[in-house]
């Protein structure tokens with residue numbers, strides 16, 4: 003059952019970004035341009051143009067549509083590394099989203115210093131060293147999560 007929750011959470015976590023892009027396509031192009039030229043997070047860029055970010059918009063949509071609380075929290079918290087609500091669902095979404103944003107889209111959505119503080123508190127690294135350390139940590143976390151999922155699927159209770 004958790005696999006289904008994860009799939010839905012993974013599909014809907016950025017629903018706020020889709021809604022904003024659909025309703026305000028020209029304004030959103032300015033947001034993306036601002037984010038890329040200023041090298042700020044997409045959240046910071048969205049707040050500058052809309053006074054809200056896609057996380058807040060997504061959670062409001064989930065509330066309006068009467069979606070389950072875990073989806074509302076996932077939409078609101080999927081960039082918040084310290085979120086512990088529905089951790090077994092939201093944490094994998096945060097990790098997958100971080101990887102995709104950083105390594106595929108080359109977007110700054112995660113502060114590596116914050117990641118280091120959250121996940122590797124004994125390390126005092128900066129720059130590429132911090133990035134590499136965090137990537138290795140997240141990759142190992144992702145691998146162990148996938149392994150756990152495969153074990154659940156192959157031997158259901």
Ligand SMILES: [Fe+2]
Nearest residue numbers: 015016056080
């Ligand atoms: Fe997002």
